[in-house]
Amino acid sequence: MKRLLSCAVLMSAIAFPLLAQTSYFVSTSGNDTTNPGTFDFPFRTIPRAITASVAGDTIYVRGGTHSYNTTINISKQGSDTSWFSLLSYPGERPFLDFSSMPISGSLRGISLSGSYWRVKGFDIYKAGDNGMHLRGHHNIVEFCSFLENNDTGLQLSNGAADNQIINCDSYFNVDPGQGNADGFAAKLDVGTGNYFYGCRAWQNSDDGYDGYLRPSNDITTTLENCWIFRNGYLKSGLPSTGNGNGFKLGGSDQQNLMHNVILKNCLAFDNRVKGFDQNNNKGSMTLYNCTGYRNGTNYSISQALAAGKVLTVVNCASLGPYGSIGAFAVQSTNSWLSPFFVDATDFVSIDTMGVRGPRKPDGNLPDLPFMHLAQGSDLIDSGTDVGLPFIGSAPDLGCFESDWPTSVDDNANVPDVFALEQNYPNPFNPSTRIRFTIPVAGLSSLRVYDVLGREVGVVLNEQVPSGTHEMDWEAVGLGSGVYFYKLDSGGRSEVKKMILLH
Ligand SMILES: [Ca+2]
Ligand SMILES: [Ca+2]
Ligand SMILES: [Ca+2]
Ligand SMILES: [Ca+2]
Incomplete structure (x- = not known):
């Protein structure tokens, strides 16, 4: 059964504003001099398309290997109502090959000093320094991979603020001295309000994620659903001479600088030295539902903080x-x-098979049994409600919430048709449609949260019959960025991510 519960909101979707102005295309078979950048007559290079574009435009890059020996500079400034988009062409995956670049601290692959850019769907390979250096604000970097660069894969510094890094991978990055190349870094003179979601970092020569500061102070970074593993090892599998930590939460030599950091549902395993490493950070650190396994040391956060700062560790798990x-x-x-x-x-499995494997087509992390709780574990439904979504009577411990039926909702005879589907369109502005299926009639809610876990909308909160339902929702008064929608019904819940893009 299907029904539309919200006809008035649906009407408003018909007036959906057409914000996209011009689409430009880039192809390895294109020409920057003679072509206008259309689908049939594409440009050859991304910089040519950037030169042509104005805020509101979209640049589509076709698949194949695009070789560059100079930095791609992105400096144009959009606004919250007029974004630039630099996207892989749907169904294709451009490989940006910088391997002909010399190794040099100034030779980044992409230098993003602009703001309100959405960059999605690229592999960025072997730049002379960072794969991407981000110093603008309010950008979204999504579903990109940074591999074998000669310094940190994706580095946020020089005041970079309020950026969202979504579903990115960073691996096999190694600098000549091996002590600098991290997977992801929000470090040095980085700004505040940066957010990482669904990212993986492995086998980087220094750290998986690094929040070391110099001279920024008292800034905040959030990481959610990130997997950081085998850092401090090289692509060959041999140990590096770098630090080899998973999440390096801060640090500042002797200067007592404060990097406030919030980690939710993060997983660190097999890092050579420390999984979660304070590194002298004096700021507040909040770890909710994190898991450490088989790191040199799983958690190392024991040094006094600055006055007024707080270390909070709740619902976390350690094997060993x-x-x-x-x-x-x-x-x-x-x-x-x-x-x-x-x-x-x-745990269902402690076998790491598949952790580097392909992501889902939408960029989300693969579903694996690794470190998920086994039925009957005493870690299930034993946690503290910290405001994160959970299934069953209470949150579980560790980074993956289990959905084993419990004695509280013993519904083993009910067909398992509980499903929350991806919203469409996504990204959206301002309306989107959400479809879900519940197996049993009952009080159901569908709520929307921002990246800090604050409720920003209620799509539905009422008695709903069993079956499939569609809801239209309009984001009123909300800024561009990532939001989560959560379905609760019959003691079960599911969360999905959506992107509002003005
Ligand atoms: Ca280092
Ligand atoms: Ca580092
Ligand atoms: Ca146990
Ligand atoms: Ca639970």
């Missing part, structure tokens, strides 16, 4: 010794605290 967390920390329901007991039987 957890490491050290300062007595000053606010802790509750972590797996190393009473009454929990953790061993391999708490």
Whole structure:
């Protein structure tokens, strides 16, 4: 059964504003001099298309290997109501090959100093320094890979603020001295309000993620659903001479600088030295539902903070010794605290098979059994409600919430047709449609949250019959960016991500 619950909002979708102005196309068979940049007569290079574009335009880059020996500079400034888009052509994956660039600290692959750019769907390979250096604000970098660059894969610094890094991978990056190349970094003179979601970093010579500051101070960065592993090892598998930490939360030599960092549902494993590393950070650190496994040390956060700053560790899990967390920390329901007991039987699988594997077509991380809780684990439904979505009677411990049926909602005889589908269109502005299916009639809610977990909209909160339903929702008064919509019905819930793009 299907029904439209919200006809008035649907009407407004008909007046959907057509914001896209011009689309330009870039192809390895194009020509910058003689072609106008259309689909049939594309440009040859991305810089040529950037020169042609104005705010509101979209640049589509066709698949294949695009070779560059100089930096692609993106400096044009959009606005919240008029974005630039630099996108892979749908169904294709451009490979940006910078391998002919000399190794040099000034030779980045892409230098993004502009703002209100959405960059999606590129592989960025072997730049002379960072794969991408981001110093603008309010950009969205999505579904990109940064591999084998000669410094950090994606570095945010020089005041970069309010950027969203979504579903990106960064791996096999190594600098000549091996002590600088991280997977992702929001470091040095970075600005505040940057957000990472669904990112993976592995086998970078220094750290997976690095928040070391010099001279920025008292800024905030958020990481959610990120997997960071095997950093401190090279592509060959041999150990590097770099630091080899997973999440390096801050640090500033002797200068006591504060990097406030929020980690939600993050996973660190097999990093050579530390999984979650304070590195002398004096700022507030909040770790909700994180998991550490088989790092040199899983958690190492024990040094005193600056006055007024707080270390909060809740619903976190460790398989093996957890490491050290300062007595000053606010802790509750972590797996190393009473009454929990953790061993391999708490998990469906501790086999890392597939962790580097392909993402889903929409860029989300693959579904794997690795580090998911096994049915019957004492870590299920034993956590503290910290405002994150959960399934069952309470949050689980660790980074993956399980959906095993519990005694509370023993519905083993009910067909499993609980489903929340991807909204369409996505990205959207201002209206989008959300479809879901519930197996049992009951009070159901569909709510929208921003990246900080604040509720920003209620699409539905009422008795709903079983079956499939469609809802239209209009984002009123919200800025561009990533939002989450969460379905709750019959003791189950599911969350999906959507992007509002003005
Ligand atoms: Ca280092
Ligand atoms: Ca580092
Ligand atoms: Ca157990
Ligand atoms: Ca639960």
